[in-house]
Amino acid sequence: MTAAFQDFYPDEFSHCYGCGSQNPQGHHLKSYWDGEETIARFTPDAKYSGGVPEHVYGGMVASLLDCHGTASAAAFTYRALNREMGDGGDPVRFVTASLKVDFLKPTPMGVELVVRGKLRSIDGRKVWVDLSLTGNDGICAKGEMLAIRLRT
Numbered sequence: 809m810t811a812a813f814q815d816f817y818p819d820e821f822s823h824c825y826g827c828g829s830q831n832p833q834g835h836h837l838k839s840y841w842d843g844e845e846t847i848a849r850f851t852p853d854a855k856y857s858g859g860v861p862e863h864v865y866g867g868m869v870a871s872l873l874d875c876h877g878t879a880s881a882a883a884f885t886y887r888a889l890n891r892e893m894g895d896g897g898d899p900v901r902f903v904t905a906s907l908k909v910d911f912l913k914p915t916p917m918g919v920e921l922v923v924r925g926k927l928r929s930i931d932g933r934k935v936w937v938d939l940s941l942t943g944n945d946g947i948c949a950k951g952e953m954l955a956i957r958l959r960t
């Protein structure tokens with residue numbers, strides 16, 4: 809089975825509510841390569857409803873873009889450096905500095921959501937990632953992230 813990007817986060821940095829393996833209450837989002845892009849799949853529990861039970865609330869949508877975006881920034885950087893995650897070198901870790909979300913239409917509840925990341929550019933410690941979240945009937949939200957690589 810292919811390891812997810814988050815599987816390479818050290819345990820001490822794996823407490824994120826959205827994607828940390830060490831947070832028992834968290835969502836444990838998992839991100840992977842899909843060609844030149846990145847992908848994550850997630851089906852929110854019914855308790856994450858928006859104004860009506862059929863729709864997912866916006867914070868959950870932003871959370872999925874957030875965690876997938878930073879994981880993708882790390883993956884894009886490893887690839888640009890011709891490195892592999894878990895190669896024993898200095899770990900490449902990112903946090904979100906800026907996340908813009910456009911909610912294009914309601915996100916449906918009860919279906920698997922697909923989150924995609926595409927590299928826009930890398931400039932030193934700054935990585936811009938274009939994000940999208942798709943339900944069963946097209947793109948529901950788009951995101952633009954600036955992720956900053958932490959100094960090691």
Ligand SMILES: CCCCCCCCCCCC(=O)SCCNC(=O)CCNC(=O)[C@H](O)C(C)(C)COP(=O)(O)OP(=O)(O)OC[C@H]1O[C@@H](n2cnc3c(N)ncnc32)[C@H](O)[C@@H]1OP(=O)(O)O
Pocket residue numbers: 817821824827874875878901902903904905906932933934954956958959
């Ligand atoms: C713990 C391990 C987890 C590692 C494992 C990952 C866990 C999962 C994370 C999930 C995603 C999240 O929720 S992360 C949690 C939410 N995010 C945060 O809490 C981050 C809080 N902010 C910060 O800690 C800081 O502001 C940083 C690290 C982002 C940046 O601080 P810094 O390292 O001192 O760098 P700084 O010089 O200020 O900025 C570097 C460059 O980025 C630019 N820059 C900085 N912020 C912005 C911004 N909002 N919009 C535009 N540009 C910006 C600066 O102008 C500069 O450009 P130039 O002058 O170089 O051109």
